[in-house]
Amino acid sequence: MGFQISKEQQMIQQMAREFARKELAEKAADRDKNHEYPADSLKKMGELGLLGMLVSETYGGEDMGTVAYSLALSEIAYACASTAVIMSVHNSICCGSLERFGTEEQKETFLRPMAAGEIIGAFALTEPEAGSDPQSMACTAEKDGNHYLINGTKRFITSGKNGGVTILLARTAPTGSKGITAFLITPDLPGFEVGRVEDKMGQCASDTVDLNFTNCRVPASRMLGKEGEGFLVAMSGLDAGRIGIASLALGIGTAALDEAKKYARKREQFGKPISEFQGIRWMLADMAMDVEAARLLVLNAAATKERGENCTAQASMAKCYASEMAQRVTGQGIQIHGGYGYTKEYPVERFYRDARITTIYEGTNQVQRIVIANDLMKDQKKKRKNKTAA
Numbered sequence: 001m002g003f004q005i006s007k008e009q010q011m012i013q014q015m016a017r018e019f020a021r022k023e024l025a026e027k028a029a030d031r032d033k034n035h036e037y038p039a040d041s042l043k044k045m046g047e048l049g050l051l052g053m054l055v056s057e058t059y060g061g062e063d064m065g066t067v068a069y070s071l072a073l074s075e076i077a078y079a080c081a082s083t084a085v086i087m088s089v090h091n092s093i094c095c096g097s098l099e100r101f102g103t104e105e106q107k108e109t110f111l112r113p114m115a116a117g118e119i120i121g122a123f124a125l126t127e128p129e130a131g132s133d134p135q136s137m138a139c140t141a142e143k144d145g146n147h148y149l150i151n152g153t154k155r156f157i158t159s160g161k162n163g164g165v166t167i168l169l170a171r172t173a174p175t176g177s178k179g180i181t182a183f184l185i186t187p188d189l190p191g192f193e194v195g196r197v198e199d200k201m202g203q204c205a206s207d208t209v210d211l212n213f214t215n216c217r218v219p220a221s222r223m224l225g226k227e228g229e230g231f232l233v234a235m236s237g238l239d240a241g242r243i244g245i246a247s248l249a250l251g252i253g254t255a256a257l258d259e260a261k262k263y264a265r266k267r268e269q270f271g272k273p274i275s276e277f278q279g280i281r282w283m284l285a286d287m288a289m290d291v292e293a294a295r296l297l298v299l300n301a302a303a304t305k306e307r308g309e310n311c312t313a314q315a316s317m318a319k320c321y322a323s324e325m326a327q328r329v330t331g332q333g334i335q336i337h338g339g340y341g342y343t344k345e346y347p348v349e350r351f352y353r354d355a356r357i358t359t360i361y362e363g364t365n366q367v368q369r370i371v372i373a374n375d376l377m378k379d380q381k382k383k384r385k386n387k388t389a390a
């Protein structure tokens with residue numbers, strides 16, 4: 001199986017590459033160090049169409065398809081993983097959920113400005129006691145006339161502080177997946193506040209925060225989808241979200257490989273460039289194989305999604321493999337840089353820290369393996385059902 005990237009997809013990739021290397025690459029280290037949100041770069045990304053890549057033209061988006069989106073996101077991550085995670089949550093999950101489940105009014109109010117990059121989206125599922133098992137969430141939304149009263153805390157929310165709209169998942173019934181409902185939250189709502197800001201290992205230019213709700217009054221018109229459809233809203237964005245994180249990890253891995261190649265050619269020991277030592281060449285060869293394997297899995301998942309086929313297992317495989325590749329390859333990148341790789345003088349140190357979270361968010365890699373194994377075993381389940389029915 002081979003992949004033919006179309007001329008148009010190549011042009012989009014090239015546009016994202018030029019933007020990322022000119023606009024983001026130089027600023028990435030400082031932004032990471034100062035925990036500085038990339039607001040001005042995001043504005044430019046909006047103007048280039050990079051924040052409405054999957055939104056239909058009806059709502060001002062570019063409708064470029066998942067493959068082009070994946071290629072562009074990898075380019076952004078190559079230069080700045082913090083900006084890439086903001087882009088991923090915004091495009092894959094927030095814009096996607098709004099387009100699928102939003103009312104016309106919600107799409108005009110939120111999706112259109114999101115596609116233009118005027119509003120950045122956040123997605124609030126995780127809670128202090130509910131991570132891999134989101135159904136155990138405790139945040140509640142209680143009906144109060146034409147409003148809902150929200151109470152609870154959401155944790156680890158990307159763009160929760162700097163974003164303009166958050167898709168919140170809360171319980172409208174005490175148990176079950178059908179007891180969860182999605183709401184669109186804006187910072188102006190009474191009873192809503194941004195809580196603690198995480199001091200993270202990597203991706204430090206992207207904010208990760210608690211969102212606190214204390215009798216927060218949300219108009220019923222802000223419900224996204226129907227009451228009880230929140231889990232469906234959350235799950236429907238997962239495949240795209242995982243392809244997004246896989247593409248992001250691929251971008252980091254590719255950057256680490258390129259930096260390692262560059263350094264190996266330049267650094268001399270024993271009177272010659274270290275790139276001439278077999279130990280280094282084999283490490284570079286292993287890194288290149290790993291990056292290429294991840295690239296094929298990511299493109300396969302993106303192309304499967306773009307064809308409209310079920311891509312749940314492919315998205316999990318891509319996310320799982322690409323994120324673990326990024327950890328291996330950034331570690332090898334540091335090794336090739338020797339002691340310098342452990343310092344902030346070279347970007348591989350940041351790549352290593354940025355890569356670490358990719359095996360955790362958007363479903364940990366243990367969860368991805370559960371998804372992949374469930375897909376492998378689904379025939380067995382069907383057979384058992386048929387037998388019981390007979």
Ligand SMILES: Cc1cc2nc3c(=O)[nH]c(=O)nc-3n(C[C@H](O)[C@H](O)[C@H](O)COP(=O)(O)OP(=O)(O)OC[C@H]3O[C@@H](n4cnc5c(N)ncnc54)[C@H](O)[C@@H]3O)c2cc1C
Pocket residue numbers: 089122123124125126130131132133155156157158159200208357360361362363364365366367
């Ligand atoms: C930087 C960052 C950004 C994030 N952004 C967002 C965001 O925008 N929105 C959002 O809602 N969340 C976000 N998250 C939360 C993230 O998705 C969760 O951290 C993740 O899903 C894991 O949940 P947890 O941290 O509670 O770990 P836990 O679920 O407590 O897991 C702890 C460990 O147990 C393992 N484990 C759990 N269940 C099983 C099982 N059944 N089988 C095997 N192993 C298992 C996990 O794999 C993990 O190794 C973000 C987190 C971080 C750190």
